[in-house]
Amino acid sequence: MPLFRYIVRTDLRRLILLLTIGSVLVTLGNSYLAIYNVQRQLLMDSTLEANQRYAAKVAESAQMLLTSAQHSVAYSAELLAHQSPSTSPDEEVARLVKQSEIFNSAIVINHKAEVVSVFPEGTVEKGYVIPENTRQSFYERKPLITSPFHSISGNTLISISHPIWGEDGQYLGYISGTIYLNKNGSISRLMKEHFFTDATYLYVVDQYGELLFHADPKRVGQNVSQMPIVQQAMSLAEGSKEAKNSLNINMLAGYAPVPAANWGVVVQRPKELVMGALNSQMLNVLWRSLPIAALTLIIIWVMAYLISKPLRQLARNAGNVNDEDVQNHIVSIRSWYFEASQLKIAVLNAIGLLNEKIHKLDADSNTDPLTQLYNRRGMQRWLDEFEAKGQQFSVLALDIDHFKAVNDRFGHDVGDRVIQQLAALMTEFLREQDLACRVGGEEFLIFLPDTKCDRATNIARSLCEHVASTNMPKVQRITVSIGVGCIHADVDARAIDLAIKQADAALYEAKNAGRNCVRASQCSLDS
Numbered sequence: 247m248p249l250f251r252y253i254v255r256t257d258l259r260r261l262i263l264l265l266t267i268g269s270v271l272v273t274l275g276n277s278y279l280a281i282y283n284v285q286r287q288l289l290m291d292s293t294l295e296a297n298q299r300y301a302a303k304v305a306e307s308a309q310m311l312l313t314s315a316q317h318s319v320a321y322s323a324e325l326l327a328h329q330s331p332s333t334s335p336d337e338e339v340a341r342l343v344k345q346s347e348i349f350n351s352a353i354v355i356n357h358k359a360e361v362v363s364v365f366p367e368g369t370v371e372k373g374y375v376i377p378e379n380t381r382q383s384f385y386e387r388k389p390l391i392t393s394p395f396h397s398i399s400g401n402t403l404i405s406i407s408h409p410i411w412g413e414d415g416q417y418l419g420y421i422s423g424t425i426y427l428n429k430n431g432s433i434s435r436l437m438k439e440h441f442f443t444d445a446t447y448l449y450v451v452d453q454y455g456e457l458l459f460h461a462d463p464k465r466v467g468q469n470v471s472q473m474p475i476v477q478q479a480m481s482l483a484e485g486s487k488e489a490k491n492s493l494n495i496n497m498l499a500g501y502a503p504v505p506a507a508n509w510g511v512v513v514q515r516p517k518e519l520v521m522g523a524l525n526s527q528m529l530n531v532l533w534r535s536l537p538i539a540a541l542t543l544i545i546i547w548v549m550a551y552l553i554s555k556p557l558r559q560l561a562r563n564a565g566n567v568n569d570e571d572v573q574n575h576i577v578s579i580r581s582w583y584f585e586a587s588q589l590k591i592a593v594l595n596a597i598g599l600l601n602e603k604i605h606k607l608d609a610d611s612n613t614d615p616l617t618q619l620y621n622r623r624g625m626q627r628w629l630d631e632f633e634a635k636g637q638q639f640s641v642l643a644l645d646i647d648h649f650k651a652v653n654d655r656f657g658h659d660v661g662d663r664v665i666q667q668l669a670a671l672m673t674e675f676l677r678e679q680d681l682a683c684r685v686g687g688e689e690f691l692i693f694l695p696d697t698k699c700d701r702a703t704n705i706a707r708s709l710c711e712h713v714a715s716t717n718m719p720k721v722q723r724i725t726v727s728i729g730v731g732c733i734h735a736d737v738d739a740r741a742i743d744l745a746i747k748q749a750d751a752a753l754y755e756a757k758n759a760g761r762n763c764v765r766a767s768q769c770s771l772d773s
């Protein structure tokens with residue numbers, strides 16, 4: 247849950263980062279997967295094809311070797327059949343072995359299955375009757391490449407034989423050349439030429455699935471016909487296939503036939519090795535793409551920062567509308583794209599309107615609606631400021647004489663207009679720094695900053711005369727009485743209160759003195 251909340255409550259920059267980095271990673275991952283799959287298929291196909299080609303090449307070489315061996319044996323059989331005086335069986339078997347370098351030994355068997363000649367000598371005695379299990383060539387009486395068998399001398403070998411027919415068509419026996427499979431025979435030599443440096447290896451099976459050649463010589467002669475890939479090779483077809491070997495390891499195998507002997511050549515490579523190469527390739531791709539990926543992520547981070555910055559600043563400032571500098575802060579925000587710029591304008595407008603409203607409300611709450619002079623609340627703010635600044639001042643308490651009579655005679659509306667007119671007159675008459683406040687129905691307090699008592703009394707007299715000489719709507723003339731109070735020492739709340747009370751007291755005196763006159767306070771804080 248905390249992680250979920252963190253994601254949901256995250257800011258714009260994190261959201262942009264999450265979104266873009268997520269997209270980049272998904273795209274990258276997908277690309278890697280696609281590349282991996284394509285490469286894997288390519289690598290497998292090319293390995294299968296390469297192994298098939300190798301198998302075909304080796305099979306072709308074996309085919310050539312066996313064909314050549316069959317020709318050699320057929321030629322010798324021809325010579326022996328014609329009983330050429332210059333050709334004895336002993337010489338012929340020796341020639342067959344020495345000349346072609348294909349055979350390890352050669353032997354001539356007569357029609358009684360007795361050894362007539364053998365080379366190298368001593369392998370078997372002349373006159374020796376070959377055992378039943380090695381009489382395939384003897385009985386079949388046709389050119390033959392035998393299956394592997396064990397000779398009496400303990401070798402695993404194949405025999406390539408050709409029958410010898412007399413001129414009258416009589417069967418005289420056969421001549422055969424043998425090739426050892428488990429020793430340094432011509433087949434082994436041929437196969438070893440195709441050894442691989444890696445774990446790829448080849449083997450040759452005959453039509454019964456018996457191993458004729460294998461990288462591990464001990465396995466020669468083993469029957470592996472149950473293996474699926476061997477069964478393919480035994481079918482004398484050419485192709486490739488993914489299959490398990492005898493150790494249950496997955497192999498990519500290619501196979502091809504040797505038609506002359508019904509053999510199959512199989513070349514195979516462990517799949518794991520191929521995939522290992524692919525994995526290191528993919529790792530390489532990953533390493534090489536890392537700098538660009540890192541650069542992309544940094545660019546995304548910077549862009550996310552730049553995109554979210556103006557909005558973040560706007561949001562932060564929008565939460566601080568009470569801050570005096572908030573508008574300046576918002577103006578300084580670099581809104582470099584359309585949406586941010588529109589939002590900035592909207593926020594500025596909204597804050598402007600809000601301030602306007604607040605100012606209006608503030609002014610309304612401090613102003614008397616009839617006269618637009620300060621009311622008691624507005625006056626108090628100024629007095630607090632005077633106190634804070636230690637501002638010296640004199641104060642005039644002003645009251646309209648016999649105002650009740652005005653109301654009674656002309657009505658309340660006219661009374662209101664008289665009050666308004668008097669306020670306008672006072673504002674016009676007073677200096678800019680002076681402060682006029684309406685503190686009661688027809689009572690006013692006027693504050694004269696930096697004005698001594700004498701000067702204030704003179705100003706009050708002038709004002710009194712000015713009012714008395716001014717025409718008022720309907721009423722024509724009114725008079726006012728004014729009391730003057732002053733501050734004589736330090737300005738504090740008590741001194742201010744006392745000055746106002748002095749002015750009130752002086753006003754009372756003025757009223758008692760017959761009105762339309764000014765009285766200054768006789769007492770002071772010092773006295």
Ligand SMILES: Nc1nc2c(ncn2[C@@H]2O[C@H](COP(=O)(O)OP(=O)(O)OP(=O)(O)O)[C@@H](O)[C@H]2O)c(=O)[nH]1
Binds near residue numbers: 649658688
């Ligand atoms: N038209 C109008 N009359 C007001 C207003 N506020 C107070 N008054 C009236 O002002 C009159 C004040 O009368 P008083 O305070 O008795 O004294 P006065 O008649 O002015 O006589 P002195 O002050 O003694 O000269 C009352 O009749 C109030 O009704 C106002 O806002 N408008």
